[in-house]
Amino acid sequence: MNRLRKPIGVISVPFDLGAARRGAAGGPHAIMQAGLEADLRRLGYDVHRYEPFPVDDGATIDLGTDKDAIATEGANTAQSKLNFVREVAAANRLLAEQVAATAARGQFPLVLGGDHSIAVGTIAGMADRYANLGVVWFDAHSDLNTAETTPSGNIHGMSLAASLGLGPPELTGIRGHAPKLKPENVVLIGTRSLDQGEKELIRASNITCYTMHDIDRKGIPLVMEETIRKLSGSCDGVHLSFDADSVDPLFAPGTGTPVRGGISYREAHLALELLCEAGIVTSAEFVEVNPAIDIRNETARLTVELIASLLGDTIL
Ligand SMILES: NC(=[NH2+])NCCC[C@H](N)C(=O)O
Ligand SMILES: [Mn+2]
Ligand SMILES: [Mn+2]
Numbered sequence: 001m002n003r004l005r006k007p008i009g010v011i012s013v014p015f016d017l018g019a020a021r022r023g024a025a026g027g028p029h030a031i032m033q034a035g036l037e038a039d040l041r042r043l044g045y046d047v048h049r050y051e052p053f054p055v056d057d058g059a060t061i062d063l064g065t066d067k068d069a070i071a072t073e074g075a076n077t078a079q080s081k082l083n084f085v086r087e088v089a090a091a092n093r094l095l096a097e098q099v100a101a102t103a104a105r106g107q108f109p110l111v112l113g114g115d116h117s118i119a120v121g122t123i124a125g126m127a128d129r130y131a132n133l134g135v136v137w138f139d140a141h142s143d144l145n146t147a148e149t150t151p152s153g154n155i156h157g158m159s160l161a162a163s164l165g166l167g168p169p170e171l172t173g174i175r176g177h178a179p180k181l182k183p184e185n186v187v188l189i190g191t192r193s194l195d196q197g198e199k200e201l202i203r204a205s206n207i208t209c210y211t212m213h214d215i216d217r218k219g220i221p222l223v224m225e226e227t228i229r230k231l232s233g234s235c236d237g238v239h240l241s242f243d244a245d246s247v248d249p250l251f252a253p254g255t256g257t258p259v260r261g262g263i264s265y266r267e268a269h270l271a272l273e274l275l276c277e278a279g280i281v282t283s284a285e286f287v288e289v290n291p292a293i294d295i296r297n298e299t300a301r302l303t304v305e306l307i308a309s310l311l312g313d314t315i316l
Contacts, residue, residue, distance in 0.1 A: 002276055002277055002279065002312050003043055003044060003045070003276075003311055003312030004045075004108055004311060004312070006106060006107060006108045007045065007046035007047065007048055007106070007107045007108070008040055008045050008046070008047050008048070008107060008108050008110050008311070009048045009050065009102035009103075009105065009107035009108065009109050009110065010036070010037070010040075010047060010048065010049045010050065010110050010112065011050050011053075011095070011098055011099065011102060011109060011110065011111045011112065012028030012029075012032070012049075012050070012051075012052035012053075012112050012114075013028065013052070013053070013055065013091065013095055013111060013112065013113050013114035013118045013121075014026065014027070014028055014029070014052050014055065014114065015055040015056075015087075015088075015091045015113070015114045015115065015117075015118060016058070016114065016115045016290075017056070017058045017083070017084035017087045017088060017091075017115075017117075018083075018084065018088050018115040018116065018117025018118070018154060018155040018156040018159070019115035019116075019117070019154060019156045019256050019257075019288070019290075020152060020154050020156070020256050020257055021256045021290070021293075022058075022292065023256065023290040023291065023292030023293055024113060024114055024115045024255075024256060024287070024288055024289065024290045025058075025114065026290070026291040026292060027112060027113050027114055027287070027288070027289035027290065027291065027300070028052060028112040028113070028114065029291070030254075030289060030291035030294070030297055030299075030300035031112050031286070031289060031300045031303050031304060032049075032112075033297065033300065034297055034300040034301045034303070034304045035301075035304055036112075036304045036307065037049065039304055039307070039308050039313075040307075040308075040311065043308060043311055043312055043313055045311070048102075048107055050098065050102070053094050053095070053098060054094075055087075055090070055091040055094065056087045056090065056091070058084070058087065081147065081150065081153035082147055082150075082153060082155060082158075082168060083152075083153040083154055083155060084155070085155060085168060085170055085171070086170070088117045088120075088155045088171070089170035089171055089174070091117075091118065091121065092117070092118060092120045092121030092124065092171065092174055093121065093174055094121070095111070095118055095121030095122060095124075095125065096120075096121040096122075096124035096125040096128075096174050096175050097125065098125070099111065099121065099122050099124075099125025099126060099283070100125040100126075100128045100129070100175075102125075103125065103126065103128075103129055103282075103283065104129075108282070108283065108284075109122070109125070109126070109283040109284075110283075110284055110285075110286075110307065111283070111284070111285035111286075111287075112285070112286055112287075112289075113285060113286065113287030113288060113289070114287055115156040115256070115287060115288055116139070116143055116156040116157075116159050116241075116243050116287045116288055117155040117156045117158075117159050118159070118285065118287060119143070119159040119160065119163065119241050119285060119287070120159045120162050120163060120171050120174060121174065122239065122241070122283065122285045123135065123163045123180050123181065123239060123241075124163075124174040124175045124180055125175075126237060126239050126282065126283050127163075127175075127180035127181070128175060129237060130235070130236045130237030130282070131236060132182070132185060132234060132235045132236045132237075133180065133181060133185065133235060133236070133237050133238070133239060134185040134186070134187070134231035134234070134235030134237065134238040134239070134280075135160075135163070135181055135185065135186050135187070135238070135239050135240075135241060136187050136189065136227060136231070136238060136239070136240050136241070136275070136281075137160060137186065137187065137188045137189065137241045137243075138189050138190050138240075138241070138242045138243060138246035138263075138268075138271070139188065139189075139190060139191065139241075139243040139245065139246050140190060140191065140192050140193050140243070140245045140246055140257070140258075140259040140262055141157060141191070141193050141194070141198075141243070141245070141257070141259075142160060142188055142191055142194055142198045142202065142209070143156065143157050143158060143159050143160040143161065143243075144158075144160050144161045144164075144166075144197075144198040144201050144202065144207075145157045145158045145161060145195060145197060145198060146158060146161050146166050146167050146197070147167065147168060148197070149195060149196070149197025149198065149201075150195075150197075151195055155171070156288070157195075158171075159171075160186070160241075161201070163179065163180045163181045164179050164180075164181050164182075164183060164186070165178040165179025165180070166179075166201075182206075183205040183206045183207045184206040184207075184208075184234070185231065185234060185235050186207045186208065187207075187208045187209075187210070187227045187230065187231065188202075188207065188208065188209040188210065189210045189215070189223060189227070189246070189263075189271070190210070190211075190212060190215065190246035190247075190262060190263050191209055191210070191211045191212065192211060192212045192259055192261055192262065193257075193259045208227070208230065210223045210227075212261055212262070212263075215263065215267070220263070220267045220270050220271050220274075221270070221274065223271075224270075224271050224274040224275065225274070228274070228275070228278040228280060231280060232278065232280050235280075237282035237283070238280045238281050238282055239281070239282065239283045239284065239285075240272075240275065240281050240283070240284040240285070240310065241284075241285050241287070242272075242284065242285065242286045242287070242306065243255075243287055243288045244286070244287065244288045244289050244299055244302075244303060245257055245258055245259060245262070245288055246262055246263055246268070247262050247263055247264075247265070247268050247302065248260065248261065248262035248263060248264060248265075249262065251264070251265045251268075251298075251302060252298075252299045252302055253293070253294060253295050253298060253299060254289060254290050254291060254292075254293055254294025254295065254297075254298065254299030254300070255288045255289065255290055255293075255299060256288060256290050256293070257288075265302070268302075268306055269305070269306065269309045272306055272309040272310040273309045273310075273314070275310060276309065276310055276311065276312055281310065284307070284310060286303050286306070286307060289303055
């Protein structure tokens with residue numbers, strides 16, 4: 001068993017105003033209830049659990065007749081729409097600070113979302129320590145929209161762009177510098193739903209993108225081998241950003257923007273087992289688990305299992 005020789009700092013971010021629908025704010029609670037802490041201890045880790053920090057959970061915000069929906073596709077007719085950008089920026093400033101402090105204490109930051117807009121804060125916190133931070137981004141989407149290209153205005157679809165320095169200064173400038181990432185240090189895996197502007201950005205940049213087509217052709221072992229070789233050559237740290245919707249909705253039904261044709265249960269495990277073996281990951285976040293639309297907490301349970309695979313659990 002190849003486990004980290006570090007305590008784990010678990011940071012809960014009950015925030016979902018970046019998403020297309022409500023409920024992901026319950027993600028950290030659902031993941032804890034699915035037994036995360038006991039699992040980490042079983043693997044031999046010291047666990048430091050930080051109090052979920054005080055973000056504006058928007059519980060009192062009236063979203064009108066459709067109680068779930070914050071915004072739907074086509075909402076960006078006026079362009080430059082950034083739903084709840086003030087709340088998203090405030091949450092991410094706090095998170096960045098918390099992540100930087102956790103890493104400075106010698107702990108492995110394990111961030112539980114929350115919607116994917118919180119990647120801005122996690123990455124900002126880690127970019128403090130690592131000038132050449134690599135990011136492995138498991139997602140059905142690429143979250144590379146900007147205010148100009150977003151079809152929805154939802155900031156969880158813009159967080160990777162913001163980390164690359166593209167987007168509103170409230171997000172790109174957290175902790176006083178931008179960009180946090182270099183495109184050549186970013187690897188997307190599981191991609192199958194891209195907006196037009198995102199396709200153009202990926203094609204014009206040095207971002208590596210393993211779509212589902214690539215995974216079908218190459219298989220997860222080769223995709224991970226290439227990813228690990230690339231990032232261990234050029235990066236001083238690697239952040240894993242794992243969107244639950246990268247996994248096929250058959251295995252991860254509790255997520256706000258599901259897209260069929262995702263990675264399978266075993267492909268997800270194998271990918272994280274291989275990352276573990278490589279020993280390159282220095283922080284991780286698991287996002288977009290939405291217990292309000294889950295089936296018997298299955299998606300939270302899967303997340304706990306995947307975290308265990310990343311941190312050294314093996315079948316035998
Ligand atoms: N983190 C996510 N689940 N992102 C979904 C983004 C969906 C779509 N591309 C948008 O920008 O609105
Ligand atoms: Mn995402
Ligand atoms: Mn996604």
